Amino acid sequence: MKLKDLYQKNDAKIIFLVADGLGGIPHPNFKNLTELEYAKTPNLDKLASESALGLTIPVDYGITPGSGPAHFSLFGYNPSAVDIGRGALEAYGIGHIMEDDEMAIRANFCTINESKVITDRRAGRIETHEMERIVEKLSSNIRDIDGTRVIFRPGKEHRFVIILKGKDLQDAITDTDPQKEGLTLLPPNPLRKEAEKTAKLVNRLVEAILNVLKDEPRANGVLLRGYSLKPNVENFTDRTGMKALSLANYPMYKGITRILGMDTPDPGESFNDLINYLKSHLNEYEFIYLHYKYADKAGEDGDFMKKVKAIEELDNYLPEILHLRPDVLVITGDHSTPSLLKSHSWHPNPTLLKSLYAPFDGIERFTERNCLRGSLGTLHAYHLLSIAMASALKLKKWGA
Amino acid sequence: MKLKDLYQKNDAKIIFLVADGLGGIPHPNFKNLTELEYAKTPNLDKLASESALGLTIPVDYGITPGSGPAHFSLFGYNPSAVDIGRGALEAYGIGHIMEDDEMAIRANFCTINESKVITDRRAGRIETHEMERIVEKLSSNIRDIDGTRVIFRPGKEHRFVIILKGKDLQDAITDTDPQKEGLTLLPPNPLRKEAEKTAKLVNRLVEAILNVLKDEPRANGVLLRGYSLKPNVENFTDRTGMKALSLANYPMYKGITRILGMDTPDPGESFNDLINYLKSHLNEYEFIYLHYKYADKAGEDGDFMKKVKAIEELDNYLPEILHLRPDVLVITGDHSTPSLLKSHSWHPNPTLLKSLYAPFDGIERFTERNCLRGSLGTLHAYHLLSIAMASALKLKKWGA
Numbered sequence: 001m002k003l004k005d006l007y008q009k010n011d012a013k014i015i016f017l018v019a020d021g022l023g024g025i026p027h028p029n030f031k032n033l034t035e036l037e038y039a040k041t042p043n044l045d046k047l048a049s050e051s052a053l054g055l056t057i058p059v060d061y062g063i064t065p066g067s068g069p070a071h072f073s074l075f076g077y078n079p080s081a082v083d084i085g086r087g088a089l090e091a092y093g094i095g096h097i098m099e100d101d102e103m104a105i106r107a108n109f110c111t112i113n114e115s116k117v118i119t120d121r122r123a124g125r126i127e128t129h130e131m132e133r134i135v136e137k138l139s140s141n142i143r144d145i146d147g148t149r150v151i152f153r154p155g156k157e158h159r160f161v162i163i164l165k166g167k168d169l170q171d172a173i174t175d176t177d178p179q180k181e182g183l184t185l186l187p188p189n190p191l192r193k194e195a196e197k198t199a200k201l202v203n204r205l206v207e208a209i210l211n212v213l214k215d216e217p218r219a220n221g222v223l224l225r226g227y228s229l230k231p232n233v234e235n236f237t238d239r240t241g242m243k244a245l246s247l248a249n250y251p252m253y254k255g256i257t258r259i260l261g262m263d264t265p266d267p268g269e270s271f272n273d274l275i276n277y278l279k280s281h282l283n284e285y286e287f288i289y290l291h292y293k294y295a296d297k298a299g300e301d302g303d304f305m306k307k308v309k310a311i312e313e314l315d316n317y318l319p320e321i322l323h324l325r326p327d328v329l330v331i332t333g334d335h336s337t338p339s340l341l342k343s344h345s346w347h348p349n350p351t352l353l354k355s356l357y358a359p360f361d362g363i364e365r366f367t368e369r370n371c372l373r374g375s376l377g378t379l380h381a382y383h384l385l386s387i388a389m390a391s392a393l394k395l396k397k398w399g400a
Numbered sequence: 401m402k403l404k405d406l407y408q409k410n411d412a413k414i415i416f417l418v419a420d421g422l423g424g425i426p427h428p429n430f431k432n433l434t435e436l437e438y439a440k441t442p443n444l445d446k447l448a449s450e451s452a453l454g455l456t457i458p459v460d461y462g463i464t465p466g467s468g469p470a471h472f473s474l475f476g477y478n479p480s481a482v483d484i485g486r487g488a489l490e491a492y493g494i495g496h497i498m499e500d501d502e503m504a505i506r507a508n509f510c511t512i513n514e515s516k517v518i519t520d521r522r523a524g525r526i527e528t529h530e531m532e533r534i535v536e537k538l539s540s541n542i543r544d545i546d547g548t549r550v551i552f553r554p555g556k557e558h559r560f561v562i563i564l565k566g567k568d569l570q571d572a573i574t575d576t577d578p579q580k581e582g583l584t585l586l587p588p589n590p591l592r593k594e595a596e597k598t599a600k601l602v603n604r605l606v607e608a609i610l611n612v613l614k615d616e617p618r619a620n621g622v623l624l625r626g627y628s629l630k631p632n633v634e635n636f637t638d639r640t641g642m643k644a645l646s647l648a649n650y651p652m653y654k655g656i657t658r659i660l661g662m663d664t665p666d667p668g669e670s671f672n673d674l675i676n677y678l679k680s681h682l683n684e685y686e687f688i689y690l691h692y693k694y695a696d697k698a699g700e701d702g703d704f705m706k707k708v709k710a711i712e713e714l715d716n717y718l719p720e721i722l723h724l725r726p727d728v729l730v731i732t733g734d735h736s737t738p739s740l741l742k743s744h745s746w747h748p749n750p751t752l753l754k755s756l757y758a759p760f761d762g763i764e765r766f767t768e769r770n771c772l773r774g775s776l777g778t779l780h781a782y783h784l785l786s787i788a789m790a791s792a793l794k795l796k797k798w799g800a
Contacts, residue, residue: 062790064795089800340756372773
């Protein structure tokens with residue numbers, strides 16, 4: 001059955017507070033505790049004792065997800081059925097909403113020598129304003145290639161996005177980035193016969209770009225990766241009925257929610273900016289995604305104590321969020337990022353759901369091991385949204 | 401997604417120690433304890449306290465599996481999607497690797513009277529060397545039937561295997577074994593029109609065999625069951641990327657792993673032989689299946705204390721296995737065999753996964769009821785392999 005068919009509008013607010021990389025595994029150097037177990041989290045603990053707890057599997061058993069699949073699962077989509085290229089994620093992330101006849105490409109400036117050998121994959125880490133100047137130069141020199149429109153969009157540092165707009169574009173093309181310095185730029189090759197025309201077009205585009213860049217001292221080369229056509233994913237509101245707000249600081253997460261058609265403003269660089277935006281716009285929405293990045297960053301660094309700190313800081317923000325009196329508050333991760341692994345992992349996310357209509361598990365602390373005992377059980381993350389909607393009384397009875 | 405696509409090679413070793421029929425149910429005559437609860441297992445218990453525990457469902461809720469489906473599930477195959485005839489299992493079990501144009505048939509010698517009424521379904525339980533002599537006699541007298549090659553292969557006691565090799569063979573044919581003494585041999589009948597030709601061929605084969613056997617005092621008849629064409633199952637290494645070793649004493653389990661293309665040597669008759677083989681070949685493999693048969697045997701006999709003993713003996717072997725320092729050690733059953741039931745059962749398997757990157761549940765004993773509290777939760781057995789591969793860091797991140 002479709003959630004939209006059961007949806008009934010009401011004023012209830014659902015907040016998904018997503019602490020990126022929240023979950024961990026016991027660390028032998030820290031008394032075999034996880035970061036969440038080690039952290040002092042009085043606000044989370046009090047909330048947990050009044051909530052339903054559980055564990056959510058982002059994609060599938062043993063599968064470590066990237067942020068894309070992990071977030072689609074949070075938003076109720078089975079991520080195995082959603083295929084979105086990195087180019088599209090990047091394009092949406094910098095605010096470009098793709099149209100049907102477009103193909104997005106992730107592009108990096110790099111430094112090459114006279115034999116087209118890459119000497120610096122990041123063009124000497126040029127600064128954002130410098131990259132913006134060069135992208136502007138490309139924009140004014142290259143408008144189209146053989147009738148296909150070319151749009152250049154700045155990203156951050158050495159990164160930008162190229163949008164091709166025209167008929168019959170195909171994204172099954174190999175990267176031009178050899179992934180290593182000391183190697184030459186690769187030609188874009190078609191992976192299927194249908195992609196031959198687009199591959200030739202991309203090849204001419206690279207030549208045109210190199211020609212414009214030839215006098216640049218550092219950014220005189222370009223690397224292309226992750227070609228993608230417009231993703232074909234059902235809009236979140238069409239699927240659930242709910243008007244949705246996405247609050248995130250980082251382009252990747254903005255990109256994901258723009259693909260789903262959520263309202264995705266640019267409220268600022270800090271988590272505080274997100275909360276302030278939420279305070280003044282809560283009334284306009286039924287579903288709010290609120291992204292907290294810092295636990296993941298510390299986990300990726302392998303810094304146990306930094307992740308503990310990030311969790312404790314999140315705990316400090318909690319009273320402000322509770323003050324908004326959401327009807328349903330979910331606190332979870334998109335995926336785990338144990339500092340022991342210094343990377344995303346396959347371990348289920350500790351998850352908390354607070355609502356008047358959710359069981360009151362009475363479990364005293366919000367930790368991975370406690371979540372195992374919670375009334376939500378262990379479930380795939382893409383099942384969580386319907387439980388949240390039900391707890392907000394937004395889903396009618398199914399069947400007579 | 402396919403595990404092979406996420407696979408990344410490393411030196412980590414995964415050992416699946418499969419204690420056949422391990423799980424049980426509380427027995428009213430033994431303080432309502434299970435065999436695992438009753439047994440003294442200091443080594444398993446210590447290991448359990450440092451591992452992740454859980455329960456695995458071999459096939460589906462309430463479904464009692466045979467050894468075939470239960471093992472496919474352990475190896476990560478959804479057993480409902482794998483269909484392998486008993487004849488093929490038997491053929492692989494005795495070391496015959498089937499080819500595309502072959503059909504395997506399980507055959508038993510039996511004793512019949514002059515009216516072809518079966519007087520002993522096991523031919524007076526003839527000994528293996530006697531069976532081998534008669535199979536040799538069949539081999540030298542019957543080379544082919546109407547152009548289809550016939551290969552006879554000895555098994556154990558009164559059992560042997562017949563391989564037909566030729567064009568357009570079909571396995572939808574009825575057994576010739578009426579399953580009871582005092583009844584006559586049944587004719588092999590086609591179950592579908594396409595199998596008519598093969599059924600006629602099998603009929604002529606039975607006549608030819610009876611003619612060769614006519615002077616044998618005991619083994620003067622033959623019973624055919626479980627016709628099967630070559631199984632169409634994806635190779636384990638093609639599926640997972642891992643080079644795999646199978647260590648088992650019994651033909652059935654060797655057959656299963658040969659079908660999957662695992663290296664399946666014949667190291668000897670005892671569990672000790674398997675462990676010794678493992679010690680000297682561990683470095684050549686990434687995945688090792690190690691089969692311990694004796695808990696199942698005792699359970700099938702309905703002998704509670706014998707199963708307790710079998711579990712205690714397994715516990716004694718554990719230090720030797722731990723001494724090999726596998727990166728991931730899984731201890732589980734293929735299915736449960738409660739002595740109260742004297743048979744396989746549908747109850748989930750107690751399961752333990754030890755790895756640096758698995759949660760440390762801190763649960764003090766390895767029992768069915770304790771596994772229910774473990775962090776692996778209750779899951780289908782075919783999901784376990786990907787968790788083990790993830791815990792050995794053999795799976796890359798999926799998606800950006």
